[in-house]
Amino acid sequence: MRTIIIPFTNSAFRLIFEDCTLADNFAATFGPASPYEERSDRIIEITGKGNMPYSVRLDGKTVRDGLSRDEAAYSVSRVFGDDICSHVSASVCVMHAASVLIDDTVVSFSGASGSGKTTLSLFFSEYGSYVGDEYAFLDMETGRLWHEQHPFQLKESNAALFIPDIASPAVLAVQGEFGRAYYASLAFTNRKNAKHTERFKLGVLVFPRFDPGYGQTVINNLPMSKLPDVVLQSLMGQAPPSLLLGRFIKMAARERLKFLEIRFSDGAGAAEKLYAHIQKYTGETKR
Amino acid sequence: MNYELCEGVTIEHIDGHNVLVAEKGDVAVLNRTASCILDNVLDDGGIENAVKSVLDKYSTDGDTARADAEEFIAGLAEKKLIKFGSE
Numbered sequence: 001m002r003t004i005i006i007p008f009t010n011s012a013f014r015l016i017f018e019d020c021t022l023a024d025n026f027a028a029t030f031g032p033a034s035p036y037e038e039r040s041d042r043i044i045e046i047t048g049k050g051n052m053p054y055s056v057r058l059d060g061k062t063v064r065d066g067l068s069r070d071e072a073a074y075s076v077s078r079v080f081g082d083d084i085c086s087h088v089s090a091s092v093c094v095m096h097a098a099s100v101l102i103d104d105t106v107v108s109f110s111g112a113s114g115s116g117k118t119t120l121s122l123f124f125s126e127y128g129s130y131v132g133d134e135y136a137f138l139d140m141e142t143g144r145l146w147h148e149q150h151p152f153q154l155k156e157s158n159a160a161l162f163i164p165d166i167a168s169p170a171v172l173a174v175q176g177e178f179g180r181a182y183y184a185s186l187a188f189t190n191r192k193n194a195k196h197t198e199r200f201k202l203g204v205l206v207f208p209r210f211d212p213g214y215g216q217t218v219i220n221n222l223p224m225s226k227l228p229d230v231v232l233q234s235l236m237g238q239a240p241p242s243l244l245l246g247r248f249i250k251m252a253a254r255e256r257l258k259f260l261e262i263r264f265s266d267g268a269g270a271a272e273k274l275y276a277h278i279q280k281y282t283g284e285t286k287r
Numbered sequence: 288m289n290y291e292l293c294e295g296v297t298i299e300h301i302d303g304h305n306v307l308v309a310e311k312g313d314v315a316v317l318n319r320t321a322s323c324i325l326d327n328v329l330d331d332g333g334i335e336n337a338v339k340s341v342l343d344k345y346s347t348d349g350d351t352a353r354a355d356a357e358e359f360i361a362g363l364a365e366k367k368l369i370k371f372g373s374e
Contacts, residue, residue: 221302222302224301224302224304224306224316224318225316227301227306227316228314228316240312241312242311242312242313243311243312245314246308246309246310246311246312246313246314249299249301249306249308249314250308252299252301253299253300253301253306257301259302
């Protein structure tokens with residue numbers, strides 16, 4: 001049995017593992033056990049070994065059971081995510097998104113798992129600075145966005161990006177492996193520069209659609225009729241979804257947010273084309 | 288007597304589109320035709336002027352334009368995004 005403590009901004013988690021390999025990987029991802037033990041207020045228990053089914057309990061209650069090791073790891077990361085959402089204020093929403101800073105404006109990529117937002121954002125970070133993945137915090141009164149540290153899952157399709165020899169310079173470490181998938185802790189540029197609390201103006205929200213057989217990249221303005229549905233799919237927060245949507249749209253109008261959709265199969269090519277598209281749009285807006 | 292936005296409802300402009308947003312959360316994205324109809328009814332032009340404006344801009348017949356306009360306005364009223372006069 002192993003126990004590691006993971007400090008988050010608002011809570012600390014005491015993870016109790018029966019499987020030492022899984023514990024080692026989490027510890028490697030989040031760093032060594034810290035002096036935050038006394039702050040630990042959530043207890044996650046993970047039981048199961050090797051190929052045996054895993055179960056995940058939170059504060060004594062079963063979250064899920066009959067899980068594979070990958071699923072158990074993912075389930076734990078979801079607990080972290082739910083905890084993040086429970087601490088945001090009414091004026092803040094949490095978006096399922098990855099973000100890149102270009103000049104002084106953030107381009108965020110939002111979409112469901114498998115949509116390619118992580119892949120595209122990592123390629124896109126070659127043109128700017130990686131800000132974060134998974135949970136983007138958006139203050140709907142100011143239109144400013146930031147990320148907090150969170151592990152994220154890399155699929156085999158983009159794991160190669162994280163091999164140090166060929167990695168994006170924005171990505172500094174791969175730590176921890178769970179079966180076929182990887183969980184990485186990024187040394188985000190902002191964190192490296194001790195500016196992780198800085199909030200950036202959100203300028204463009206991109207909804208990617210990764211389509212391996214498509215063979216080309218097509219970028220369009222998001223049809224506004226799709227806006228409510230796609231936004232609702234990625235927003236989380238304290239208020240009911242419909243209220244969040246209304247506040248989000250008012251913010252988007254006030255801040256003149258740009259919405260794009262991109263269908264792609266080649267991440268590098270798509271990122272290059274998207275960067276040119278946004279630069280052109282930004283230039284036209286400034287004129 | 289004419290239509291007006293219900294209390295707490297605003298018209299936001301995103302990417303060249305009008306979006307009706309209610310404080311309680313209802314949202315309606317308007318296409319160009321819908322925006323044209325709403326502009327007219329809110330400007331005291333009523334359904335008649337809205338239909339005329341649609342016919343000026345788009346190739347459709349009067350009956351269809353009127354039916355579409357009435358259905359659209361009724362839908363907004365049902366969602367309590369607009370109301371008639373001092374309702």
